[in-house]
Amino acid sequence: MTFLNENPKLIFDNIKELLVLGVKDRSHPFHTPIFTSNNIENIPNSRIVVLRNFDDINLIINFHTDFRSPKIKEIQYNNNTCFVFYDPKLKIQLKIQTITKINNQNEVTKKIWAKTSLSSRKCYLAINPPSSLSEFPKDSLPVHLKGVDPCKDESEKGFNNFTVVQNNIKTIEWLYLAASGHRRLKINIKKNKISFNWLIP
Numbered sequence: 001m002t003f004l005n006e007n008p009k010l011i012f013d014n015i016k017e018l019l020v021l022g023v024k025d026r027s028h029p030f031h032t033p034i035f036t037s038n039n040i041e042n043i044p045n046s047r048i049v050v051l052r053n054f055d056d057i058n059l060i061i062n063f064h065t066d067f068r069s070p071k072i073k074e075i076q077y078n079n080n081t082c083f084v085f086y087d088p089k090l091k092i093q094l095k096i097q098t099i100t101k102i103n104n105q106n107e108v109t110k111k112i113w114a115k116t117s118l119s120s121r122k123c124y125l126a127i128n129p130p131s132s133l134s135e136f137p138k139d140s141l142p143v144h145l146k147g148v149d150p151c152k153d154e155s156e157k158g159f160n161n162f163t164v165v166q167n168n169i170k171t172i173e174w175l176y177l178a179a180s181g182h183r184r185l186k187i188n189i190k191k192n193k194i195s196f197n198w199l200i201p
């Protein structure tokens, strides 16, 4: 462990492995990171999202959302965003700065939508947009879908709302908490050129 945690190249390889695992393993703590964008008044806005894909060659993190969600407008206004991951067992935190691209009704969303289950497609069938006000507590799904999945035909109505948010990694800050001494490494990615800096934790 000491060797791994003093070697930037091995740390970077381990981060990539953990992000791959975070996509595949729904119980892994990296499956549900915090994603932060800024609103129009430059006030940070954070929320949990599900890690849907990690491209370990191009270093891109994906999550899915509804195009009508306020975070889309925030990202369109300012595409500088960040993620925070923490694994309490490994005692590893990742702060990842990203540049975000929104995909809606394009080839990227078509390809992923085709593989999306009916139960996941259902999320995109809400009648009123996410974050709209409601007079009483409810979701906005059509009543006939209470407790059941839509059929394939009906599920297609969600496609226009289905959005793939792609986040290009600019920097990764890795923090490892250890009784023997904490360690902190900054990984800078510029046009696929990787450089490392140790930081005081």
Ligand SMILES: Cc1cc2nc3c(=O)[nH]c(=O)nc-3n(C[C@H](O)[C@H](O)[C@H](O)COP(=O)(O)O)c2cc1C
Pocket: 032, 045, 046, 047, 048, 049, 050, 051, 063, 064, 065, 066, 069, 070, 071, 072, 130, 131
């Ligand atoms: C475990 C968990 C997973 C979530 N995954 C997503 C997700 O992948 N995409 C998403 O848009 N919202 C997801 N949410 C809901 C968001 O945290 C947030 O409440 C919602 O997107 C509204 O965010 P906004 O108003 O900031 O746009 C998730 C929430 C939880 C608790």
